[in-house]
Amino acid sequence: MNDAGMMIQKWYEEVSHKFANVTCDEMVVMPNHFHCIWQITTQEEGVNIPAVVQWFKTMTTNEYIRGVKGQGWQPFDKRLWQRDYYEHIIRNQQAYEHIRNYIRTNPERWESDQLRGTESHLVGADLRVCPSKDGPACLPHDR
Numbered sequence: 001m002n003d004a005g006m007m008i009q010k011w012y013e014e015v016s017h018k019f020a021n022v023t024c025d026e027m028v029v030m031p032n033h034f035h036c037i038w039q040i041t042t043q044e045e046g047v048n049i050p051a052v053v054q055w056f057k058t059m060t061t062n063e064y065i066r067g068v069k070g071q072g073w074q075p076f077d078k079r080l081w082q083r084d085y086y087e088h089i090i091r092n093q094q095a096y097e098h099i100r101n102y103i104r105t106n107p108e109r110w111e112s113d114q115l116r117g118t119e120s121h122l123v124g125a126d127l128r129v130c131p132s133k134d135g136p137a138c139l140p141h142d143r
Contacts, residue, residue, distance in 0.1 A: 004064060004073055005029040011059045012036060018055060019047050026103045030110065035103040037090070049087055057081045 001009070008029045016024045021044045025037035038052065061080045067073035090096045 001029060003071065004067060007063050007067065008034060008060055011056060011063070014059070015052060015056060019052055020044075021047055022052055026100045028103050028106050030106060035106055037096075037099065037103065053085060 009027070012024060012027050012034075015038065016022055021040060021042045023039040023041055025039060027036035028034060038049070040047075040049070057080075064073065064076070064080050068075050088099070090099060
């Protein structure tokens with residue numbers, strides 16, 4: 001993984017420190033996108049997936065800009081991240097296991113990825129969300 005990928009991973013892990021009610025689960029950084037699972041453990045005022053995504057995109061964009069200026073990272077035009085992201089609520093353990101496996105094995109499918117050769121500097125995000133503990137449980141209890 002390159003420095004930019006490690007930076008994405010670092011800020012992903014910081015999400016649970018910034019938002020105490022968000023648990024970070026499976027995640028993979030790919031060359032032009034990343035996949036992750038976040039669990040909202042309790043409902044708190046102002047803390048929802050759009051707020052978490054906005055904070056994450058802001059932190060990573062700011063650090064990427066510092067990397068461009070100070071470390072020679074590849075510049076981007078206007079936006080680092082795509083405007084939207086894919087969000088999916090995981091409703092049960094079976095879906096959780098399927099999505100978790102998809103994320104873990106995503107690097108193995110990189111060679112056949114349709115967007116692999118694109119020259120876009122925009123990063124895409126695929127967020128999978130487990131409902132609060134009051135809803136259907138999807139994360140193992142040992143997490």
